Amino acid sequence: MEHWCDGSCRGPDSLKVRTMAKYDDQWKGQDEQAATGRRKALSMIADPLLSMVHPLTGKVVVDLGIGTGSLAFRALEFSPPKTMIGIDFSSPGLCVARGISRHPRFAEYDVELVLADLEKIPLRNRTADVVLSQATINLLPDKCTAMREIARIARPGAKIAISDAFRTTRSGGDESWEQCIAGAMTVNEFSNLALSSGLIITGQADLTQQVRALVSGKKWDWPEFLQHNMDYRVFLLTKG
Numbered sequence: 649m650e651h652w653c654d655g656s657c658r659g660p661d662s663l664k665v666r667t668m669a670k671y672d673d674q675w676k677g678q679d680e681q682a683a684t685g686r687r688k689a690l691s692m693i694a695d696p697l698l699s700m701v702h703p704l705t706g707k708v709v710v711d712l713g714i715g716t717g718s719l720a721f722r723a724l725e726f727s728p729p730k731t732m733i734g735i736d737f738s739s740p741g742l743c744v745a746r747g748i749s750r751h752p753r754f755a756e757y758d759v760e761l762v763l764a765d766l767e768k769i770p771l772r773n774r775t776a777d778v779v780l781s782q783a784t785i786n787l788l789p790d791k792c793t794a795m796r797e798i799a800r801i802a803r804p805g806a807k808i809a810i811s812d813a814f815r816t817t818r819s820g821g822d823e824s825w826e827q828c829i830a831g832a833m834t835v836n837e838f839s840n841l842a843l844s845s846g847l848i849i850t851g852q853a854d855l856t857q858q859v860r861a862l863v864s865g866k867k868w869d870w871p872e873f874l875q876h877n878m879d880y881r882v883f884l885l886t887k888g
Contacts, residue, residue, distance in 0.1 A: 660789035663825055664765075667787050668737050675716055675741035680751075682743050683716035689867040690782075693811065693855050693880070694722040697782065700851060700884040701807040704729035707777035710801065711735070711768050713784025723780065724757055731758045733771070739763060739858035767793045771801045774822040779808040786812050786828035795845035802887040808847060811855065811882035813873055814838065827872040835881065842885055851884035 663668070675709055678686070687694075698704075703881070704727040711720040714734030736742055742761045751757040764770045767790050788794045802808060815832045825831050842849055858861060859880040862868040873880070 667826045669736045687718040697809045697882045698726045703727045709778040710776040712781040715741045719782045733760045735762045769797045774803045781810045786831040799846045806883040813878040847885040855880045
């Protein structure tokens, strides 16, 4: 597992800077109306993830890589938690999410938005009842540290739902880290990483066809997903 625990060979700091710049540019070009449209378009992959952790009532939920809030605000529509904490490294993304959180539909909910690195989550141990993450883990150079951080902030028995693209082959080539491709793992690598982090996989769903339909229909700007023949899965994990 050293390949996934140590990003130094790929220059983790430069990867983070490049990835952050890419997403800052992307979110700067997206207003609240566009973000709402994105939330609706991606509901077909968000809903299966959220169904795994339902109900959220009375719980502290942490969304890692909240971006503009497509998953977090769908969760508020789906089953409002006690508190929704959204963490991201992009100030423009959080700015859009903050604006949406003030809309009458969501203003009554407790939504906290935090600018932070997911490899060093600024939350206390055993904070979260539920941890969510959608298409984010592949962006992180040091996945071992990030997964250990997830285990740290999760309470015993917490539900953790993580979805992302997964490699079907270990082929090389000129691949984009910023598009969740170069940093993608195989399903087996993810399973080993979860286990080594103290997390147990209790369920999964294959959403590959749904993502292919979204990308083919131009509802998700992610052509690399098709170009590299990726799978898309959502895993439900728990902390023992």
